[in-house]
Amino acid sequence: MLLEVEGLTVRFGGLTALADVALTVEPGEIAAVIGPNGAGKTTLFAAISGFLRPQAGRVRFAGQDVTGMPPERLCALGLVRTFQVTRPFAGLTVRENIAVAAHLRHRSRAAALALAGRVAERVHLADRLERPAAELTLAGRKRLELARALATEPRLLLLDEVLAGLNPAEIAEMEPVIRGLREDGITVLLIEHVMQAVMRLSDRVWVLVGGRIVASGPPAAVVRDPAVIEAYLGPGAAERLERERALAGGA
Numbered sequence: 001m002l003l004e005v006e007g008l009t010v011r012f013g014g015l016t017a018l019a020d021v022a023l024t025v026e027p028g029e030i031a032a033v034i035g036p037n038g039a040g041k042t043t044l045f046a047a048i049s050g051f052l053r054p055q056a057g058r059v060r061f062a063g064q065d066v067t068g069m070p071p072e073r074l075c076a077l078g079l080v081r082t083f084q085v086t087r088p089f090a091g092l093t094v095r096e097n098i099a100v101a102a103h104l105r106h107r108s109r110a111a112a113l114a115l116a117g118r119v120a121e122r123v124h125l126a127d128r129l130e131r132p133a134a135e136l137t138l139a140g141r142k143r144l145e146l147a148r149a150l151a152t153e154p155r156l157l158l159l160d161e162v163l164a165g166l167n168p169a170e171i172a173e174m175e176p177v178i179r180g181l182r183e184d185g186i187t188v189l190l191i192e193h194v195m196q197a198v199m200r201l202s203d204r205v206w207v208l209v210g211g212r213i214v215a216s217g218p219p220a221a222v223v224r225d226p227a228v229i230e231a232y233l234g235p236g237a238a239e240r241l242e243r244e245r246a247l248a249g250g251a
């Protein structure tokens with residue numbers, strides 16, 4: 001197991017954002033966390049990646065207990081996250097933005113800038129390399145966020161809604177980029193709202209509702225799970241769908 005989360009609990013004052021969450025990610029897989037807005041997905045990433053200290057529970061990464069470790073140390077170990085709301089250094093070029101992250105493992109400026117160029121190529125930002133980051137569109141900023149994470153040369157990449165707000169053509173361009181990470185030995189755990197993309201990309205899905213994991217498994221099975229249908233469509237939805245299916249004569 002590359003990542004093992006056990007009993008993870010995070011409270012914000014009186015609000016329990018995560019309650020006893022357990023999940024695992026195997027090396028080489030693309031796993032997804034789905035769930036309605038406010039389910040605790042981003043909080044889960046923050047707790048795994050050291051941005052939030054959980055009130056209870058453990059996070060193990062590559063066999064090591066990393067619970068409560070600060071983000072810089074986790075990043076150095078190879079566990080890195082992207083942010084749902086991207087914040088590039090607006091005054092720097094795209095290449096310089098990526099190079100800042102590349103400096104984690106490359107001391108020389110030349111090496112960091114060169115790595116930035118290679119990473120930009122992979123996320124289809126090569127033609128914008130010398131432009132100011134402030135000029136990027138939303139799709140460009142999402143790619144830059146991914147590029148900055150990749151420049152730290154991670155083993156496990158947590159992607160928080162990198163497809164959100166993109167149009168279908170932009171999503172179609174990003175999907176092979178994410179799938180391709182696997183060939184470079186990068187394991188991926190992603191949060192995603194675009195269900196079609198989750199179905200196409202992920203080997204395994206974890207469903208978070210109200211701070212709890214309510215289902216997990218291969219995407220095709222998970223979307224048929226009554227607990228998941230009700231979480232998205234409301235109480236009684238699974239039964240209604242079943243009835244409609246029966247009436248329509250479908251299996």
Ligand SMILES: Nc1ncnc2c1ncn2[C@@H]1O[C@H](COP(=O)(O)OP(=O)(O)O)[C@@H](O)[C@H]1O
Pocket residue numbers: 012015017035036037038039040041042043044
């Ligand atoms: N820093 C915080 N302080 C207080 N409440 C928070 C904080 N971050 C998130 N929350 C609350 O925790 C719950 C889960 O939020 P979040 O993890 O962002 O959900 P998701 O990413 O699934 O939409 C929400 O009710 C949200 O309002």
Ligand SMILES: [Mg+2]
Pocket residue numbers: 041042043084
């Ligand atoms: Mg979120």
